[in-house]
Amino acid sequence: MEKETLVPGSISEEELIRLVDTYSGILLGLCRLTLGDTAMAQDVVQETFLRAWKKGGIRQESEKAWLIRVAMNLCHDYHRSRWWKHIDHKASIDEIQIAEPDPADREILTLVKDLPFRERQIVILHFWNRMTLANIAQTLGISQSTVFRELEKAKKRLKIELEGG
Numbered sequence: 001m002e003k004e005t006l007v008p009g010s011i012s013e014e015e016l017i018r019l020v021d022t023y024s025g026i027l028l029g030l031c032r033l034t035l036g037d038t039a040m041a042q043d044v045v046q047e048t049f050l051r052a053w054k055k056g057g058i059r060q061e062s063e064k065a066w067l068i069r070v071a072m073n074l075c076h077d078y079h080r081s082r083w084w085k086h087i088d089h090k091a092s093i094d095e096i097q098i099a100e101p102d103p104a105d106r107e108i109l110t111l112v113k114d115l116p117f118r119e120r121q122i123v124i125l126h127f128w129n130r131m132t133l134a135n136i137a138q139t140l141g142i143s144q145s146t147v148f149r150e151l152e153k154a155k156k157r158l159k160i161e162l163e164g165g
Contacts, residue, residue: 031045133148
């Protein structure tokens with residue numbers, strides 16, 4: 001017997017489970033790095049899948065980009081919220097590990113956490129998620145030239161910090 005589609009969207013339970021199984025790890029890692037807080041990252045990932053469920057389905061060829069865009073927009077919403085200034089949103093390195101980094105990666109990860117929010121998002125999407133500048137622009141809803149400028153600014157900041165400056 002075929003399972004019923006969940007309400008309110010037209011996405012089936014199996015499809016929702018597939019999306020969660022396929023993308024929850026990627027989204028959680030991106031959100032942890034972006035927000036620096038595991039609990040907030042989990043909330044954002046949960047809200048992302050809730051929105052996918054409400055939407056009722058995503059074209060399979062663009063589902064990853066759609067989910068990342070929703071998650072990054074939600075991270076941006078958290079960052080803009082009034083209470084953001086009043087909490088300690090700098091997670092420890094151990095909380096945001098995706099895989100066990102070598103000592104050099106740990107230093108870079110610490111520096112990335114201190115980048116301005118938009119630069120941090122772009123660095124994470126480009127270097128950790130291996131997205132092209134065009135895909136990042138599409139995902140974040142900004143121009144490719146803005147992505148390029150922000151990435152260059154972030155690389156300059158990181159280079160200065162790595163050189164001890």
